[in-house]
Amino acid sequence: MVTANNILVDAVWKILKDIQDPEVPVSTIMDLGIVRDVLLHTDGVEVVITPTYSGCPAMDMIAMNIRLALLEKGFRNIKIKTVLSPAWTTDWMSEEGKRKLKAYGIAPPNPKQQVCNNDLFALHETVQCPQCNSYHTHRISEFGSTACKALYQCSDCKEPFDYFKCH
Amino acid sequence: MNKHLIEYALHLADNALILGHRNSEWCGHGPVLEQDIAITNISLDLIGQARNFYQYAATLMNAHQVSPQVGGGDFSARLREEGAVTEDSLAYFRNSSKFKNLLIVEQPIGDWAQTILRQFFFSAYQNLLFEKLKESQDEQIAAIAIKGLKEVAYHLRWSSEWVIRLGDGTEESHSRVTKAVDELWSYTGEMFIPVDYELQILKKGIAPDVTSIKESWLQKVKEIFSEAMLKFPLTYLIHTGGKEGKHGEYLDLILKEFQSVARAYPTATW
Numbered sequence: 110m111v112t113a114n115n116i117l118v119d120a121v122w123k124i125l126k127d128i129q130d131p132e133v134p135v136s137t138i139m140d141l142g143i144v145r146d147v148l149l150h151t152d153g154v155e156v157v158i159t160p161t162y163s164g165c166p167a168m169d170m171i172a173m174n175i176r177l178a179l180l181e182k183g184f185r186n187i188k189i190k191t192v193l194s195p196a197w198t199t200d201w202m203s204e205e206g207k208r209k210l211k212a213y214g215i216a217p218p219n220p221k222q223q224v225c226n227n228d229l230f231a232l233h234e235t236v237q238c239p240q241c242n243s244y245h246t247h248r249i250s251e252f253g254s255t256a257c258k259a260l261y262q263c264s265d266c267k268e269p270f271d272y273f274k275c276h
Numbered sequence: 277m278n279k280h281l282i283e284y285a286l287h288l289a290d291n292a293l294i295l296g297h298r299n300s301e302w303c304g305h306g307p308v309l310e311q312d313i314a315i316t317n318i319s320l321d322l323i324g325q326a327r328n329f330y331q332y333a334a335t336l337m338n339a340h341q342v343s344p345q346v347g348g349g350d351f352s353a354r355l356r357e358e359g360a361v362t363e364d365s366l367a368y369f370r371n372s373s374k375f376k377n378l379l380i381v382e383q384p385i386g387d388w389a390q391t392i393l394r395q396f397f398f399s400a401y402q403n404l405l406f407e408k409l410k411e412s413q414d415e416q417i418a419a420i421a422i423k424g425l426k427e428v429a430y431h432l433r434w435s436s437e438w439v440i441r442l443g444d445g446t447e448e449s450h451s452r453v454t455k456a457v458d459e460l461w462s463y464t465g466e467m468f469i470p471v472d473y474e475l476q477i478l479k480k481g482i483a484p485d486v487t488s489i490k491e492s493w494l495q496k497v498k499e500i501f502s503e504a505m506l507k508f509p510l511t512y513l514i515h516t517g518g519k520e521g522k523h524g525e526y527l528d529l530i531l532k533e534f535q536s537v538a539r540a541y542p543t544a545t546w
Contacts (some may be wrong), residue, residue, distance in 0.1 A: 163423055164324020193328065194419035196426060229437050229503075250310035251434055252317035256427075260310065276426055 114149050121147045121154055124178050131167045131174075132255050133273075135213035138171055142201025145192060153186025154179065159197045161276070162256040199276050211239045216261065216272040236272045238263035248272075278340045281414065282333050283376065283473035284483055286346070286366070287519055288417075289329030290377035293367060294527070295398060296322030297534060301385050311388075314434060318395065321427040328420045330363035337361040348374045354542065368538035372527045379518035380463035382527045389442050389452035394460055396435035400496045401467045401489070403428045408484030417482060436500050443504025450505065457509060465514030468493070474519075 125144050130136045138144055138158070146157035156175050160168050172189045179187050199218035207217035216236045233248040243265040250260040258271040299319040306312025337346065338360050347355070348371035355361060380398065385391045406428060409421035442449040468490035470478070477483045501508050517523070537544075 160324070160423075162321060162324060163328055163420075163427060164320040164322070166320070192419075193423045194415070196419075196423045229433060229440065250314060251430065252310070252314040254313070256317055256320055260313075 117154070118147050118149055120182070121156070121179065121184070124182055125156070125175065128171070128174050128178055131170045133210070133213075133215065133257075135209050135215075136206050138175075140203050140206025140209060142197065142199075142203070142206075143171065150186075150188075153188060154184055155188040155190060157190050157192055159192050161197050163193075164256060197276070199273065202273075210273055214239050214270060215258070216270055218273045218275040220275075234272075234275070236261050238266060238268065239270055240268045241266040278336055280473040280476040281482060282336050282340075282346065284477055285329050285333040285336065285417070287376035287473070288420075289326045289333060289366070290375045291381055291398075291402075292322040292326035292329065294375070294377045294530060295381040295394075296320070296326060297530060298381065298383075298385055299391065299395070302391065307388055315391065315395075318431050318434075321424075321431070325420065325424045325427070326367075327363055328423070330366045332416050332420065334361040334363055334366060346374065347371070350539065357542070364538070368535045372523050372531050373521045375523065375527060375531070376519050376521060377523075377527070378463070378466050379515050379524065380460060380466065382518070382523060382530060383460065383463060384526060386456065386459065387452055389449065390456040390459060392435055392438040392442065393453060393456040395431060396439045396500065397460065397464050397497070399428055399432040399435050400493055401464075403432050404489040404492055404496075405484065405486070408489065411481075412483070413481035439500050439506075440504040443501070443506040453504070454506060457506060461509045461511070462513045462515050465512060466516045466518060469514070469516055471519045 122139075125147070126137060126139050128138050130138055130141055130143070133141070141161065143158050143161065144156065145159050146155075148155040148157065156179075158168070158171060158175070168191065172191070175189055176187050202218065210217045216239045219234055219236065235244050236246050236248075237244055238246050238261075241263060243263055245264045246261050247264060248259060249262050249269065253260040253271050253274075257273055257276065259274050260269065261272045262269045296319045299315050299322070302312060302315045303319075304312065306315060347366065347369060350371065351365060351369040351374070354365045354369040358365060380394060383390075383394065403425070406421040406425045410418055410425070412418040412421065439453065442453040444450070468486050470486050474483050474486065478485055498508055
C-alpha cells in the first residue's frame with residue numbers, strides 16, 4: 110500500500126544510498142550494510158546505524174554526513190541511533206558493494222564459511238588479486254590500514270592490495 | 277543494583293581503555309611496519325570496546341542519578357559544568373583511585389615479548405569472559421560482548437602465534453619471553469578473583485562467575501606455552517586491588533599523560 114509515510118521512508122533510503130563511507134570512499138554506507146533501519150516518528154525521522162568494528166573511527170563522521178544530507182533535503186528533527194546488536198557482518202555487504210570494492214583495488218570479503226577458522230598458523234585464506242585476478246596471493250599482515258582490512262600481496266603481478274576481511 | 281552494574285561496566289571499560297592506551301605506545305615504534313599496524317589496530321578495537329562500555333555506564337548514571345562520587349573530585353566538578361555524565365568525562369576526569377582496571381593492563385609495555393605476552397594473557401581471558409557475557413541478562417552488556425568477541429578472536433590468534441614464535445624462536449627471543457612470564461604472571465590471578473560488584477550482579481545473571489573460567493584459561497596458557505617451549509610457572513603469587521581502585525604508580529603516570537589536555541582545557545571542543 111502506498112502511503113505518505115512509505116513515500117517519505119523511501120525518500121530517506123534514497124538519500125542514504127548516496128552517502129559514502131569516509132574510509133572506503135568507493136562504497137556507500139548502504140553497500141557496506143551500515144544502515145539498519147529508517148523509522149518515521151510523528152515529529153521526525155530516525156536512522157539506525159551499526160559500526161563495522163567496535164572502534165570504527167568513521168562512525169561519528171557517518172552520523173554527521175547522514176544528518177547533513179537529510180537536512181539538505183528538508184528533513185528536520187533527525188535522530189541517529191547506533192546499535193550494536195545484531196553485530197555487523199560482511200554478509201550484509203551487497204553484491205554491488207563487493208563489485209565496487211574490487212574495481213577500486215580492494216579484494217572483497219570471501220564468503221564466510223572459508224574463514225571462521227581460529228587455528229594457529231592456519232593456511233591463509235585464498236584471496237583473489239583485484240588487479241590481475243590471480244589466486245596466487247599471500248597475506249602480508251592480518252591487520253591492515255583500517256580495522257576492517259588485511260594486507261595481501263599478489264605473487265604474480267606483485268601488487269600489494271587490501272583485503273576487506275571477512276567478519 | 278544499578279550502582280554495581282555501573283561499577284562493572286566501568287571495570288570492563290577501564291580494562292579496555294588502559295590496555296588500548298598501553299598498546300598505542302607502540303605506534304610508530306613497532307619492530308616491523310606490519311606488526312606496528314597490528315598492535316595499534318588491536319588498540320583501536322580495545323578503545324572502541326571501552327567507548328561502548330563508557331557510553332553505557334554514562335547512560336545508566338544519567339538515568340539513575342548516581343552519585344558523582346563514582347568519579348572523584350574533578351569528575352564531580354565536570355559533572356556540574358556539563359550537567360550530564362559523558363563517555364569523555366568518565367575517561368578524562370576520573371581520578372586513578374576510581375579506575376577499576378586489572379593491574380595487568382597498566383603494567384608497562386616493556387619489550388615486544390612483554391607486550392605480546394600480556395596481550396595473550398588478556399585476550400585469552402577476554403575471550404572466555406565475553407563468551408559468558410553473551411548470555412548476560414543485561415542486553416547491552418551482551419551486545420557489546422558479542423560485537424567485541426569477533427575482534428578478540430583475531431587478537432587471541434595473533435598473540436598466541438607470537439608467543440609461540442618468540443618462545444620457540446631464537447635463544448634471545450626465548451629468554452625475553454621467559455623474562456616476560458616472570459614479570460607478568462603474578463598479575464594474572466586477579467582476573468579470576470571476583471570483587472563485590474561482580475558478586476552482586478552475578479546473582480542477577482548479568483556477570484559470570486570469573487572463578488568458573490580460570491580452569492579453561494589455565495588450559496589455554498598451558499597449551500600455548502607447551503608449543504612455545506615455555507615453562508609453566510609454578511608459583512602463584514597474586515597481586516590484587518586494581519578492580520577496586522587500588523593501583524600502582526603506573527596508572528597515575530598513564531592518566532597524567534592522557535588526561536592532561538582535557539583537564540588543562542576542559543572547555544575545548546574538536
